[in-house]
Amino acid sequence: MTGICSGHVAVVTGAGRGLGRAHALALAAEGARVVVNDLGAGPDGQGTSADPAQEVADEIRARGGEAVAHRGDIATGEGAASLVTAALETFGRLDALVNNAGFVRDRMLVNLDEDDWDAVVRVHLKGHFLPLRHAAAHWRAEAKADRGPHARVVNTTSGAGLLGSVGQGNYAAAKAGIVGLTLVAAAELGRYGVQVNAVAPAARTRMTENVFPEAMAAPPDGTFDAMAPANVSPLVVWLASAGSAGVTGQVFEAEAGRITVMEGWHPGPTADKGDRWAPAEAGEAVRRLLAGARRARPAYGA
Template identity: 65%
Template sequence: MIVEGRVVVVTGAGRGIGRAHALAFAREGASVVVNDVDLDPASAVVEEIEAAGGKAVANTDDVADWAGSENLIATALESFGRLDVLVNNAGFLRDRMLVNLSEDEWDAVVRVHLKGHFAPMRHAAAHWRAESKAGRRPDARIINTSSGAGLFGSVGQGNYTAAKAGIAGLTVNAAAEFGRYGVTVNAIAPAARTRMTEVAFAENMAKPETGFDAMAPENVSPLVVWLGSAESAAVTGRVFEVDGGRVSLADPWRHGVVEDKGARWEPSELGPVVGRLVASAPAPEPVYGA
């Protein structure tokens, strides 16, 4: 019961990883707002939680809509009287090589993933800031969902890669800004079999000798629940990769090797300089699918 008494909003919680998060939080004692634009799967998750003795309500607001995301946060406050954890998970794919990617396909993916993270975060943080200023300092958590594509790139997913990279950067920025209000902000980069990835991960099914399904969405949720708990108060601004039984901490962008002339460079001088910098720096991680 690591999150007993806490109130959690999970976006995109009707299916896949979001559903696994909602069920895991409820099993550990939290009350859950199950957000999904499709009422039927959201209601089914609520019924499953309630049948197990937990508390949950469904919400169908569009998380990338400003008023909708505001109402999502209000749903938690009106239903359970408080908000402790926001898990931004909602998203979808419109995969295509960049040279074939349409404007609509770009806009749709960036909107749902990137704005769909910012808008709920913005309204939740406004509530927590007000609580802090009123002398009721929160012990609140935001867990965002980036991706390996956002950290390393993925061929055929330029829109998704850009949005997920933006989420990783947004996480670091929000952690620096929200800490003063008692809010930590972290992100996960999960790998699991969902409707978005079921073809890519079709071969990674349960191993007969162990029965362990390394690509099951439920493998991701324990870390998210822990990050949503009071125990995680000292951890913020981090991005975790998680899949199967593996958890790792992603290395962030860092300042690299430097050559300083102490004056303005001439273009003709910079070839050897760049060559030395590249030679002395670690090789970048390969882009997925390259």
């Protein structure tokens, strides 16, 4: 390990299992002191348990690192504020926020209950916004006090948010919203020394291993485990470190040994009549434009 996060304090939400746990362990291995947040809910967001957060914090300490467990609900103002407070009161500073908490309640749109929509959007999108908002307020105060933070935020989106995913209208909408939030935060917070990026991971978690059991299974022969959550963590650690200086407002896909820079929305073919279109001729123009446009990748499951 290179110690690229030595002396830094990182907060990781949803860090009791899966990707969050892998990120917390990897950050600690690189010298970060870690606030391990996890409400201990089930894969569908039901229930709570103090065990997952505490177990990861204990594992970090057993490896010689420093960590504290935080069991607050980060999709509430109180819980998000206490997350930042835990970092400051325990370790005296906050350098990186990794927003990772989430769960799924998959349904086709015609069967998707309002409660399932609200619950998923709440934990993913609001659960990104509130910790980010409270961390940003701290960093802004630091900047105004001439203490010049060099802070980092790593958000977690998904291929579902970038392309869509059949049966995941609530999840895909929330993850797409996280991309928009990332771009706005990067633009607004740069003046305070804060960089904000997002990662769209593909890995074996409670949300994926039952849906794609064959694709997510670990190889029985001990060869490279392409779907191990730890494969995503090196990128997250680097983005959370001082080494990522100048990188902000970006979205990356991370899977197995592959890292991809997502290029987002760019204007494609265009037509300008110089006057108002009639509906029929607007349609004809659209047909011509689509014929010359790059074909979009299909939604997952389409």
